[in-house]
Amino acid sequence: MSKFFRITDIIRPIGNKRSVSTDNAPLLGVNIQQVKIGEKEHIIKFDIKTTNAIEMEQLKHDLAGILNVLEPVKITYGDEPDKYYMGLPVDEITPENLTRWFQRSELKIIIPDGVAHSTTLKNFDIDTNETSAPDRIVFNLINTGTEPAYPIIRIKHNSENGYIGVVNNRAAFELGNREEADTEKYRDSETLIDYRGTNILKGFQNGTKGVAVTNDNKERLVGTLSTTSMWGRNHIELSNRGTVEKNRNNAQSLTWAIPVDSSGEVGSLNDYLLWRQVFMAAVANQYGFIKVTVSDTDGNFLYGVETYKRYQTLDCEYSFFTTDGKGGYKFIKWWYFTGTGAQVGKLDPFSAEKGWSELKRNDDRVQVFFDGSHYDFIIPEIKDKKSAKIHITLGALRDWPLVSHMYVDEFMYRKDFVTKSRDIPNRYPIGSNVVINSEDDSVYIDGISKVSEVVDGSHWPAIPPGKSQLELYFSRFVKKKPTVTIEFEERWI
Incomplete structure (x- = not known):
C-alpha cells in the first residue's frame, strides 16, 4: 500500500473482542452463561502526501477502489512476516486536511475469523x-x-x-x-491398467498405435503421437497430423487391451475408466478432438466420450455416445464448455489445473462424470457385451490449426465385480x-x-x-x- 500512503502506526489489540453473558447468582456475584470471542479489529494510521490538490483527490479515488472488497482478503504486515490475516475494511475513512496536499487519516480493518494464520x-x-x-x-x-x-x-x-x-x-x-x-468370497475390483503419474510414459510405450475403434472410424490414423512435459506433468500429444486429404480428419491413437483378471476371465461388463486430459485453445480458430472409446471382444465399438472443438468460437463439446446396435452409433448427451483454460479456468473443466474424467459401466448402465457432476444412463444395446479394449484418439480437423494444449496426462482402468475368493471389494x-x-x-x-x-x-x-x-x-x-x-x-x- 506504499503507493497510496505512508503508515505511521498499526494498532493491533491483544486478543479479540470478548462478550460475557451472565445472570445473577443467588447470594454473591454472577453466574457466567456464555463467553463469546469475537472478531479482531486493526487500526492503521497513515499519512497521504502529494504535490497538489488534484493529485490528492485522484489518489483518494484510487485508494477507495482498492479498498472496495466484498469479502476478506489476505493482509500481511512487515513486522509479522510469518503470519497473515483475512480481513476487509469497515466504516468510512475521513481524512484530516492538514494542507490540500498533505492529509492524515486512519483505516479500520475487521478480521472476521478472529485469527492470524501462518504463511x-x-x-x-x-x-x-x-x-x-x-x-x-x-x-x-x-x-x-x-x-x-x-x-x-x-x-x-x-x-x-x-x-x-x-x-x-x-x-x-x-x-x-x-x-x-x-475373509469371505466376494466380488472385488481390480486395477488392471495403471498409467497414473509418470507411468503415462510407460502407457505410451505399451499402447498399440493406429488401430483405434471409434464411434464412426472416419479418422485417418496417419498422425504421430509423442510425449511432452508441461506444468510439472508428462503428456501424450498429437505432434504431427501427417499428410492431409481434402475434407478428412487426421488423427493417431493408442489402444490398450484389458488384461485378464485374477480369476482368468477375459473381457468385462463392469468398467471404471479414470483419466486426466487438457483441452485449452489459445484462440478461436483452433480445432481438434480427443476420443476415449471402448470396443467389445468382436472389435466393435461399444461406448465412449469425445471432447471436440469444431467451430471458430471458444465453444467446445463434451459428448457421450454408444453403439446403436446396428453397426452405427448414436449420441446420448452433449455438454458444452468454454475451452480457454487458464484465461477463464472456472469455465474450462479441462484446464491445466483440472481435467479429471471418469466413465463407469455396469453392464447396460453407464455413468459419465463431467465438470463436477455424474450422469447416469441405461443403454440396452451394450447389455451382455464384454469390453475388451480401450482406445484414446487425438485428432485434428482437416488442415486447420490444432488446439494449442490438447493432451492426455494419466489413465487408469479398473475392473469391478471380479469374482474372487480372498478379499472383498x-x-x-x-x-x-x-x-x-x-x-x-x-x-x-x-x-x-x-x-x-x-x-x-x-x-x-x-x-x-x-x-x-x-x-x-x-x-x-x-x-x-x-x-x-x-x-x-x-x-x-
Whole structure:
C-alpha cells in the first residue's frame, strides 16, 4: 500500500473482542452463561502526501477502489512476516486536511475469523513423526499457535483398504466401512491398467498405435503421437497430423487391451475408466478432438466420450455416445464448455489445473462424470457385451490449426465385480490417493470429490495448541500401512 500512503502506526489489540453473558447468582456475584470471542479489529494510521490538490483527490479515488472488497482478503504486515490475516475494511475513512496536499487519516480493518494464520504449512510425515503401533499410525504433532489448526491429511495406499479412521482428543472422523473384511468370497475390483503419474510414459510405450475403434472410424490414423512435459506433468500429444486429404480428419491413437483378471476371465461388463486430459485453445480458430472409446471382444465399438472443438468460437463439446446396435452409433448427451483454460479456468473443466474424467459401466448402465457432476444412463444395446479394449484418439480437423494444449496426462482402468475368493471389494485400491481437508471440509479420492464417503456423525479433525497425538486407523486386513503426511496452518488469536 506504499503507493497510496505512508503508515505511521498499526494498532493491533491483544486478543479479540470478548462478550460475557451472565445472570445473577443467588447470594454473591454472577453466574457466567456464555463467553463469546469475537472478531479482531486493526487500526492503521497513515499519512497521504502529494504535490497538489488534484493529485490528492485522484489518489483518494484510487485508494477507495482498492479498498472496495466484498469479502476478506489476505493482509500481511512487515513486522509479522510469518503470519497473515483475512480481513476487509469497515466504516468510512475521513481524512484530516492538514494542507490540500498533505492529509492524515486512519483505516479500520475487521478480521472476521478472529485469527492470524501462518504463511507456511507445518508438515509432518510418517518417517520422522510416527510412533510405531501395530494396529494404527500415531503422529506426534506440535501446534505452536494458540488456536486449533485444521489439518490436510494425505494418504497414499500401499495395499487395499476399506476404512480410514482419524482420532485425537478433539474429534473422531471416519471414511469408508469399519466392518469391511476379506475373509469371505466376494466380488472385488481390480486395477488392471495403471498409467497414473509418470507411468503415462510407460502407457505410451505399451499402447498399440493406429488401430483405434471409434464411434464412426472416419479418422485417418496417419498422425504421430509423442510425449511432452508441461506444468510439472508428462503428456501424450498429437505432434504431427501427417499428410492431409481434402475434407478428412487426421488423427493417431493408442489402444490398450484389458488384461485378464485374477480369476482368468477375459473381457468385462463392469468398467471404471479414470483419466486426466487438457483441452485449452489459445484462440478461436483452433480445432481438434480427443476420443476415449471402448470396443467389445468382436472389435466393435461399444461406448465412449469425445471432447471436440469444431467451430471458430471458444465453444467446445463434451459428448457421450454408444453403439446403436446396428453397426452405427448414436449420441446420448452433449455438454458444452468454454475451452480457454487458464484465461477463464472456472469455465474450462479441462484446464491445466483440472481435467479429471471418469466413465463407469455396469453392464447396460453407464455413468459419465463431467465438470463436477455424474450422469447416469441405461443403454440396452451394450447389455451382455464384454469390453475388451480401450482406445484414446487425438485428432485434428482437416488442415486447420490444432488446439494449442490438447493432451492426455494419466489413465487408469479398473475392473469391478471380479469374482474372487480372498478379499472383498475394497474402496481404496493400491495406489489410490485420499485427501482429507479439514480446512474446507472436503474429501478427494484420486482427484474426484467423494465427501459422501464420510461416515455420519464424524467430526472433522482439529489439532489443539501444543503437543498432541493424532491416530489413524485402517481396515484390519491392510497388509502394508499407507504413506501418510499431515500439514496445517497454525493460527493465533
